[in-house]
Structure formats: C-alpha cells, structure tokens
Amino acid sequence: MTLxxxxxxxxxxxxxxxxxxxxxxxxxxxxxxxxxxxxxGRGLIxxxxxxxxxxxxxxxxxxxxxxxxxxxxxxxxxxxxxxxxVGVLVTLxxxxxxxxxxxxxxxxxxxxxxxxxxxxxxxGKLIAALTMWFATFVVTIPYVWVLARGVxxxxxxxxxxxxxxxxxxxxxxxxxxxxxxxxNSNKTSIAASLFLMLILFAPTQLPSGLPQGWFFDVLxxxxxVDSGLAYISSILVNGHSWTQDLSYLIxxxxxxxxxxxxxxxxxxxxxxxxxxxxxx
Amino acid sequence: xxxxxxxxLLAGVLIELPAPALADPLTVEVVADPPVVxxxxxxxxxxxxxxxxxxxKPTGEILAHLNVAxxxxxxxxxxEDWSSERSQQLSLKPxxxxxxxxxxxxxxxxxxAAYVVVVPFGGSVNGNEQLSISPLVKVDVAQRTTLTxxxxxxxxxxxxxxxxxxxxxxxxxxxxxxxxGT
Amino acid sequence: MTSTTVEAVRLTKxxxxxxxxxxxxxxxxxxxxxxxxxxxxxxxxxxIRLLTTVxxxxxxxxxxxxxxxxxxxxxxxxxxxxxxxxxxxxxxTGGEYLRFFARLYGxxxxxxxxxxxxxxxxxxxxxxxxxxxxxxxxGMRQRLGIARALINDPVVVFLDEPTLxxxxxxxxxxLDLIRTIAKxxxxxxxLSTHLLPExxxxxxxxxxxxxxxxxxxxxxxxxxxxxxxxxSAELRVPIDLVERARTVLAGFPNLAxxxxxxxxxxxVLAVDGAGTSGGSGDVMNAALAAITAAGIPVLRFELxxxxxxxxxxxxxxxxxx
Numbered sequence: 001m002t003l004x005x006x007x008x009x010x011x012x013x014x015x016x017x018x019x020x021x022x023x024x025x026x027x028x029x030x031x032x033x034x035x036x037x038x039x040x041g042r043g044l045i046x047x048x049x050x051x052x053x054x055x056x057x058x059x060x061x062x063x064x065x066x067x068x069x070x071x072x073x074x075x076x077x078x079x080x081x082x083x084x085x086v087g088v089l090v091t092l093x094x095x096x097x098x099x100x101x102x103x104x105x106x107x108x109x110x111x112x113x114x115x116x117x118x119x120x121x122x123x124g125k126l127i128a129a130l131t132m133w134f135a136t137f138v139v140t141i142p143y144v145w146v147l148a149r150g151v152x153x154x155x156x157x158x159x160x161x162x163x164x165x166x167x168x169x170x171x172x173x174x175x176x177x178x179x180x181x182x183x184n185s186n187k188t189s190i191a192a193s194l195f196l197m198l199i200l201f202a203p204t205q206l207p208s209g210l211p212q213g214w215f216f217d218v219l220x221x222x223x224x225v226d227s228g229l230a231y232i233s234s235i236l237v238n239g240h241s242w243t244q245d246l247s248y249l250i251x252x253x254x255x256x257x258x259x260x261x262x263x264x265x266x267x268x269x270x271x272x273x274x275x276x277x278x279x280x
Numbered sequence: 281x282x283x284x285x286x287x288x289l290l291a292g293v294l295i296e297l298p299a300p301a302l303a304d305p306l307t308v309e310v311v312a313d314p315p316v317v318x319x320x321x322x323x324x325x326x327x328x329x330x331x332x333x334x335x336x337k338p339t340g341e342i343l344a345h346l347n348v349a350x351x352x353x354x355x356x357x358x359x360e361d362w363s364s365e366r367s368q369q370l371s372l373k374p375x376x377x378x379x380x381x382x383x384x385x386x387x388x389x390x391x392x393a394a395y396v397v398v399v400p401f402g403g404s405v406n407g408n409e410q411l412s413i414s415p416l417v418k419v420d421v422a423q424r425t426t427l428t429x430x431x432x433x434x435x436x437x438x439x440x441x442x443x444x445x446x447x448x449x450x451x452x453x454x455x456x457x458x459x460x461g462t
Numbered sequence: 463m464t465s466t467t468v469e470a471v472r473l474t475k476x477x478x479x480x481x482x483x484x485x486x487x488x489x490x491x492x493x494x495x496x497x498x499x500x501x502x503x504x505x506x507x508x509x510i511r512l513l514t515t516v517x518x519x520x521x522x523x524x525x526x527x528x529x530x531x532x533x534x535x536x537x538x539x540x541x542x543x544x545x546x547x548x549x550x551x552x553x554x555t556g557g558e559y560l561r562f563f564a565r566l567y568g569x570x571x572x573x574x575x576x577x578x579x580x581x582x583x584x585x586x587x588x589x590x591x592x593x594x595x596x597x598x599x600x601g602m603r604q605r606l607g608i609a610r611a612l613i614n615d616p617v618v619v620f621l622d623e624p625t626l627x628x629x630x631x632x633x634x635x636x637l638d639l640i641r642t643i644a645k646x647x648x649x650x651x652x653l654s655t656h657l658l659p660e661x662x663x664x665x666x667x668x669x670x671x672x673x674x675x676x677x678x679x680x681x682x683x684x685x686x687x688x689x690x691x692x693x694s695a696e697l698r699v700p701i702d703l704v705e706r707a708r709t710v711l712a713g714f715p716n717l718a719x720x721x722x723x724x725x726x727x728x729x730v731l732a733v734d735g736a737g738t739s740g741g742s743g744d745v746m747n748a749a750l751a752a753i754t755a756a757g758i759p760v761l762r763f764e765l766x767x768x769x770x771x772x773x774x775x776x777x778x779x780x781x782x783x
Contacts, residue, residue, distance in 0.1 A: 028565045040553040041450035048443040055436040062432035069321055069387045070361055072427055106549025110610065113514050113543040114566045115535050139443065142435045150427050152322045152385070239364040239385065273516060454553060457594040 025116030029124025034131050037094065043132060047139050050086050054079060054143045061147060069151060070237075076148045077236045079140060080161040081229050084168060087136030088225060089197050091169045095129035095176030096193035098122075099271060100186040109273060118268040126173055126263075133169035137162060153236060160232055160242075164252070168228040171255030174263050181270030200225040224252040307335025308342065308372070308398050310414035317417060321389045321424040327417050329396045331370065332377035339372045343401040346382050348419075351393050361387045362394075369401060389423040465528075467492050467618050467650040468513065473522035475508055475674075482508045484674045485522070490618075490650045490667065495640060497661040498654040500671035501778055506654040507546050509671065510620050513652070514543050527617040539567075542611030544604070546622040546654070552596040556587050556606050559595060560613065567614040581609040585639065601632035608639060618650045619643060625657055633657065637664050658771040668770070670777050677777040686773045694732040695746055697753070698762035701727040710756045714749055727761075 037043045061075040099122075102108035111121060141158065148154040176193050183189035200223050203216075221227050231248035234240045263270075309332045319325050327346075333339050346366040348359045359366060363384045370378055384394065393416040400409050468490035475483040483505040490496045498506045511517040513524055515534040529536040550559065557578050564574035582588045585605040590598065598606065604624055611619050621640065625633040637660050644651045655661060661668060662682050670678040670685065678685045699707045704727055711719050711731065720730040733745045746765060753760060766772065 025566055028562065032562045036551060036553055039450055040454060041447055044443060044447035044450050048440060048447045051440040051443045055440050058432050059436045062427050062436075069389075073387075105551070106545075106547055107551060109511075109516060109545040110543070110548055110563075110607075111566075112516050113538055113541065113545075114563065115538040115568075116566050117535070139439060142439055146432045146435045147427065150322065150424070152324065239361065241364065244364070273511070454594070457555060457592070458597055 024120065025114070026120035026123040026127070029116065029121055030127035033125055033128030037128060037131065038135075043090075043135060046090050046132070047135055050136060051139050053086075054082065054140065057082065058143050058146060072147065073151050073153060074237055076144060076151065076153060076157050077233055079143050079147060080157060080165075080232055080236070083136055083140035083161060084165040084229060084232070085201065085225070087133040087165055088169050088172050090132045090136065091129050092172045092176040092193050092197060093190060094132050095126065095173040096180050096189045097186060098125040098129065098177050099180040100183050100189040100275065101180070103273065103275070104186045108271075112271070112273070118271040119264065121271050122177060122263055122267045126177060129173045129176065130166075130169060133165060133173075137165060157236055160235055164228045164232055164249070167249070167252045167256055168224055171224055171252055171259055174256065174259035177263055178259060178266075178270070181266070182276050184275045197225075221248065221251055224255040227251045307333060307337070308339060308412040309334050310344070310396055310398055310412050312394075312396060312414040312417050315415065315417060316420070317394075318420045318422070319386050320422045321386055324383060324385045325419075327382045327384060327394055327396075329380050329382070329414055330377055331372065331380060331396075331398060333372035333374055336374050338374060339400075341369060341371050341401040342398050344368045344370065344380055344396050344398050346384075346394065346396050348384070348392055348394050350388070350390060351418075352390050355388050355390045355392075357388060357392065361385075384419075386419065386421040389421045392419040392421065393417070394419055465492050466490070467527050468496070468524070468652065470509075470513065470524040471522055473509065473512055473524060474520045475505075475512060475517060476520045481674050483512065483519075483671075486669075486671070486674070486676055487522075488669045488676065488679050490652060492617075492650055493644055493648050494667055495644045495651040495653060495665045497665035497668040498652060498671065499656075499658070499661060499668055499774060500677075503673075504671040504778075505674040506671055507622055508674075510543075510545075510622050510652065510654055514538075514541055514620055539614065540617040542614060542616035542619045542649075544607040544611045544619075544621045544624055546626070548603075548607050550595040550598075550603055550606065552594065554595055555592045556582060556595060556598070556602075557591040559606065560609055563610050563613050577613065581612060582606075584612070585609045586635075600627045601629070601635070604628060604632070604636060605639075608636070612643065612647075615647070616649060618652065620652045620654075622654045623656070624653070625655060625660070633660065640664060658769075658774055662770045670774055672778045678773065682770050685777075686770060688773070693743070693746065694730060694766045695749075696722075696762065696764045696766070697729045697731060697750075697760065698725075698727055699729070699753070699758050699760065703758050704729065706756065707753055707758050710752050710758065711749055713752065714745060716745055717749055 057075070057079060061072070064071075099108070102111065140161065144157050144161065145154060148157045175196070179192050179196075180186075180189045183192060203219055203223060203226055219226075220230060227248040227250075231245055234245040234248065235242060311330045311332075313328045313330075317325050317327070329344065331342075331344055344367070346359070346363055348357055348362045350357045363382060365383070368380050370380070372378060380396070382394075382396070395416045396414040398412040399405075466489050468488075470489070471487050473483055473486040474481070486505070486509055488496070498509065500506050508517065512519050513526065515531070515537050519531070524531045526537045527540045529540070531537075554562070560578035560581055561571075561574045564577050565571065569577060579588070579591065582591045585608055587598075587602060587605055587609070590602065595603065595606065604626075608621070608624065611621070624640070625636050628636065640651055640653060641664055643649055653661070653665065665682065667681055668679065668685055669676060678688055680688065697707070704721075707729060708719060711717055711729070716733055718732045720732070722728045722730060731746065731749060750760070750763060
C-alpha cells in the first residue's frame with residue numbers, strides 16, 4: 001500500500017502564533033485530561049464507591065430512632081468530612097500521576113515538543129485533578145440535603161464544605177504535582193502521595209481521650225486537612241461563627257499558596273523528561 | 281475584780297473590731313424580651329436583654345452571660361449547643377443602658393428557661409458580690425421529626441444507582457472501542 | 463535556492479562526567495532527508511532531543527528554520543517530532559489523539575476535526591479513526607505518530623527510529639511516506655535509524671555518530687569515499703569457465719585475482735592501490751563488462767566496501783580502536 005500525502009494548506013508562522021495565543025493550551029490540556037479521567041470510567045468508579053459509602057452512613061443515620069438533633073448535626077459534619085477526605089485523597093492521587101505518569105507512559109515527550117508553555121501543561125493537569133474534588137462534592141450534595149435540611153444548616157454546610165474542601169484540594173493537588181515532577185517513577189510518586197495522606201489523616205484518628213496539650217493543637221493546626229476539618233466541625237457542630245475560628249484556615253491557605261507558588265516558579269523545570277528540578 | 285476588768289476590756293476590743301463589710305451590690309437591672317418563646321426543634325430565635333446601670337457609679341467591667349436550663353428536669357442541656365456566644369462583656373456609666381441580643385438555636389425539645397446573669401468581671405472581683413439576673417424567658421420547643429428513613433431512601437438508592445450506571449456506561453464504551461479494533 | 467532549515471554548531475551535552483554528545487555540527491536544507499546514523503548509545507536520540515528543545519545543550523548552538531536555540535517556543539511551532547518509543551494514551555482513539563494535538567497547536571475544534579481526518583487518511587488509518595489506540599498494532603501506532611508529527615505542517619520533521627519494530631512491509635510504507643513528506647511538503651526530514659540499506663535509498667545526506675561525535679557526514683557517496691574502504695568483489699562463474707574468466711580479467715593490470723579454495727567457481731577481485739572508491743568502481747565495472755562481453759555467464763557478483771554499511775562499520779569501529 002502506498003501512502004499519499006496531500007499538499008497541505010499553507011499557514012504563515014504569524015498566523016500560527018496568533019491562533020495559538022487565542023486558544024489557551026492549558027484549557028485544551030485540562031479538557032483532554034478531564035475527558036480521559038471521566039470517559040475511561042476511572043473517576044466514575046471512584047464516585048460510585050464513594051456514593052455507596054455515603055448511602056450507608058445516611059441510611060444508618062436516618063434509621064436511628066434515638067438520634068437527636070445534635071447528633072443529626074454531627075452526622076452532617078461526618079458526611080462533609082468524608083467528602084473532603086475522599087475528594088482530597090483522589091485529587092492528590094490523580095495529580096501525583098500528572099507528570100511521572102506521562103513520563104512512564106512515554107507520552108510526555110510528544111507534549112514537550114508542542115508550543116504549549118510548561119506552566120500551561122501544569123495548569124491544565126491541576127484543573128483536571130481538581131475535577132475529582134468537584135465531582136465528589138456534587139455527589140455529596142444530595143446526602144447533605146437529606147441530613148441537613150431538618151436541622152437548618154443546609155446552606156451553611158454546603159457553602160462551608162465547598163469553600164474549605166476546595167481550598168484543601170487545591171493545596172494538595174499542587175503538592176501532588178510537585179511530588180510527581182520530582183519522583184523518578186509513577187509508583188514512587190503515588191506511594192509518596194498516599195504516604196503523605198496517611199501522615200495528614202493519622203492525627204484525626206487519635207482517640208479523643210488523649211491529653212489535648214499545646215503540642216497536639218500545633219500538630220492539628222499544622223495539618224492542612226485536619227485543620228480544615230476542624231474548622232468545619234467548629235461551625236457545624238459547635239455552632240461557631242465563620243470568623244470565630246479563622247485561624248484554622250491558615251495552614252490550608254498557606255499550603256495552597258506555597259505549593260502553588262512553587263509550581264509556578266519551578267514548573268518549567270519540573271515538566272521534563274528526567275525527574276527533578278536540576279537544569280537538564 | 282481582775283477577772284471583771286479583763287472581761288470588760290475584752291468586750292471593748294470586740295466592740296471596736298470592724299464588722300466584715302458586705303460587697304457593694306451590682307447596681308444593674310436586666311430585662312429580657314420576649315418573656316415567652318414558642319418554637320420548633322432546630323429553629324433559631326433571638327432574645328434581647330436590656331442591661332441598665334441604676335447606680336450612681338460606673339459599673340466597671342461586667343459580663344452578661346446567657347444560660348439555658350431545662351425546667352422539665354428530664355432533658356440534658358448543654359448551653360454551648362444552644363448558643364456559641366454566650367458571654368458579652370460591657371461597662372456602663374451611671375444611668376446608661378445597653379441592649380444585648382442573643383442568637384439561640386433550639387437543639388432540644390421540651391420546656392426550658394433562658395436567662396441572663398450579669399457578673400462583675402476582672403481583677404476587682406473579691407467574692408461575695410451580688411449578681412443581677414434577668415427574669416426567665418420561657419422557651420417551649422416543639423418536637424419535629426427532622427429525618428426519617430423514608431425521606432432518605434430515595435437519595436440513598438438513587439445516587440449510587442446513577443453513578444453506577446454512569447460508570448458502567450463509560451466502561452462499556454471503552455470495551456466497545458477496544459472491541460471495534462480487534 | 464533551498465534554504466538551510468537545520469544548523470547545528472558544536473552541539474554538546476554532558477551528563478555529569480559523561481559526554482552524550484560532543485561537538486556535533488551539521489546542516490540540512492529544505493526538502494532534504496538527513497539520516498542520523500550510529501550504533502546504540504551514539505547520541506542520536508540526544509541530538510534529536512537537543513534540536514527539538516526537549517533537552518538544553520551544555521554548549522553549542524543551533525537554529526531551526528532560522529529560529530535560534532534561544533527561541534524554544536518558536537522552534538516548537540515549526541517542527542514535528544516522532545520520538546523514539548513514543549507512547550500513546552490507551553483510552554483515546556486515533557482521531558481524538560490527533561484532534562487533541564491539533565488543538566494544542568492552536569486549531570479550532572472544527573479545523574482540528576477536519577485536519578485529523580485528513581491526516582488519518584494520509585497515513586492509512588481512516589478506517590480505525592474511532593478505535594482505541596490500545597487496539598493499534600505497532601505499525602499503526604508509528605503511522606499515527608507520523609500523522610501527529612505533521613499536524614502543524616512543520617518545516618522540519620524529526621523521526622527517531624520510525625521503523626523500529628516494524629515488519630519489512632511496514633518499514634517500506636513508512637520510508638515511502640517519509641520520501642513523500644520531504645517531496646510534497648518540502649519539509650526537511652531528520653531521520654534516525656539503523657536501517658542502512660533504506661537510508662541509502664531515502665536519504666540525501668547522512669551524519670554518522672559514534673560515542674557522541676560525528677564520525678562522518680555528507681552525501682552517501684561522500685561518506686563512502688571518506689571511509690576509504692578497500693573495495694573487493696566476489697564473482698561466481700560456471701566452474702568450467704573459471705580459467706577463461708581469469709584470462710579475461712588478466713587484462714586489467716590493477717586487478718588482483720584470487721580464488722576461494724572452498725568455492726573454486728568464485729573469484730575474489732580486488733583493486734590494487736584503490737585510491738577513491740570511484741576509481742575502484744570504474745575498474746570493477748569494466749571487469750564485469752569484459753566478463754559479460756566474453757560470453758561468460760555471471761552467476762553472482764557481490765561488491766564489498768562500496769556500501770554505506772561498510773563505511774558505517776569502518777567509521778564506528780575505527781573510533782572504538
């Protein structure tokens with residue numbers, strides 16, 4: 001079989017450049033990565049499993065005749081905490097695959113020779129990873145509606161969950177991409193990210209009867225996930241106002257700023273064929 | 281004789297010793313409004329109190345503190361659950377009054393008494409001070425069923441069903457694409 | 463007049479104490495097909511990665527289509543690349559893959575759709591446009607990769623081992639496509655490959671790398687001449703005509719004639735004082751013509767030392783020695 005090449009339409013470099021500037025590379029990458037994540041079924045399977053978990057929690061809560069008003073408020077808090085925990089976890093894992101996964105699959109070099117700036121590649125992957133968080137939150141909405149409408153905290157719970165969860169998810173997605181850029185294999189990248197999640201979640205599982213000294217408080221506040229969840233609890237369970245415990249949001253905010261800043265600064269040096277940030 | 285003189289001297293000393301003085305009463309008057317609140321479990325309501333300095337001297341720093349108690353005796357009440365901001369600090373000049381409002385959520389059903397007590401605040405407190413308390417606000421909270429299994433069932437079933445169908449459809453399409461190539 | 467589209471000047475790339483590429487210089491013009499040859503580890507892929515801005519040179523300069531090495535984004539706009547062992551997203555179809563890259567190069571959705579369809583037809587994958595890439599054979603993936611390399615209508619196309627792992631038919635298809643790309647699109651093609659016979663057929667210029675350095679460069683003929691390989695030939699004639707063939711060949715004073723002991727019907731011819739391969743070739747041609755003119759059937763005539771592979775082995779082994 002002889003393959004024929006048709007004469008192409010000729011486009012000047014200036015026209016090419018103008019067209020490229022009109023259509024942002026980060027948007028194209030975000031769209032494609034998101035499509036790959038969702039149409040392949042990977043993201044949907046995770047959502048399905050998460051919805052089963054939430055359904056179990058909601059059903060057990062709703063069938064508990066002895067549940068009083070306060071405990072119902074705590075169950076809303078529990079559902080939001082699950083949403084933030086799971087949403088942030090899957091976002092971190094997806095972002096940890098962002099650069100190291102492309103390297104291993106051999107698809108990174110093709111991306112590097114396109115005129116899309118390295119920072120745009122990172123931005124696109126970050127947005128695609130964050131779709132996991134947003135989808136997790138959307139799945140959580142009906143459960144929060146069922147549990148929170150009777151205790152008058154529906155709007156507050158949804159707004160709180162969305163704002164705090166997004167802040168934590170952005171920070172950890174940036175961390176995941178940083179890990180992905182410096183790790184020499186995808187396995188290492190994902191393992192490091194999961195280990196990070198373990199470290200972040202471990203303090204939340206300590207028995208409440210332990211002495212709650214200043215050290216524990218510092219540990220809690222230094223952990224972006226734990227302090228974010230503590231902020232949600234202080235409002236939903238303890239009835240505090242939004243401004244009363246704002247100090248809990250310092251760590252999630254700093255994580256997002258520092259990790260995001262590092263990505264912006266080191267981005268071009270992270271998106272390379274070889275891992276690390278040394279000049280290659 | 282000598283004994284009589286000792287007794288008389290002792291009596292004189294005792295007469296001269298100053299009696300322990302009672303602390304100045306807090307010259308503050310507290311009025312609460314409304315006197316009765318009827319609400320439903322979970323609803324928020326507001327209680328206003330007017331704190332007035334009825335004395336001739338400034339009050340110094342004082343603390344108005346909200347409390348809630350069950351008047352049925354059978355319900356455990358944690359006032360922290362009813363209102364997160366239960367203390368408000370203020371100071372009043374002679375004759376000055378201040379209106380304070382308290383945002384409360386009815387988290388238990390039954391009959392309750394809400395009241396505000398004004399206490400002196402800060403280093404000048406010696407103990408034994410008189411307190412000022414508002415008349416109680418009677419709060420009737422009607423029970424309300426806020427969650428039933430039946431109400432939750434549609435969500436409990438539909439969300440996994442929808443996400444499962446979506447996941448299955450995506451996997452089916454992926455398999456079909458793969459099958460189309462073989 | 464064709465313009466210079468690739469110019470590399472003393473390109474060098476060090477990894478720590480190891481030199482991957484050292485002082486590599488060459489040029490290529492519009493419409494040329496340049497073969498980048500070398501044994502494994504010679505620095506071919508590193509050279510291509512330097513020229514495609516994937517790697518940063520330790521020293522040296524280059525320009526692509528007039529854009530200096532400092533203008534990486536401008537270079538990327540006018541090159542197409544098929545990397546060695548390029549991976550493809552398993553869940554995407556061939557059409558989706560090309561549409562994605564078309565949009566990365568700035569095309570609108572509708573133009574990306576039409577261009578993807580056109581390129582898939584060009585490389586013979588139109589029937590499999592909506593099949594998952596995971597179902598493609600290796601040859602199909604290579605063709606998809608070439609289609610992607612053409613998406614931006616590049617001035618220079620870099621193909622790193624495009625025939626790797628392909629069967630002979632697949633190799634022929636790819637080489638034919640490369641030839642047509644250079645001719646029809648007037649693109650410069652830089653082709654890294656191990657297939658020396660095909661390079662002789664397709665490439666107008668070769669650059670031979672060995673241990674990161676240029677061992678030889680120029681047209682195929684120039685490289686073979688530069689290698690100064692002694693040419694010899696094996697001539698097989700019917701056993702009863704061997705002596706007669708000897709008599710005919712004795713008329714060439716510069717021609718040394720030997721006979722293989724294990725194959726008495728094979729004469730080994732060598733040109734004394736070979737000089738340039740052109741001279742040796744003329745003598746061989748004349749000897750062969752004389753044999754056929756004498757009515758002696760030529761059962762086999764194999765020329766040694768006049769092929770690119772001979773020059774390649776000599777150049778790369780000399781550097782080792």
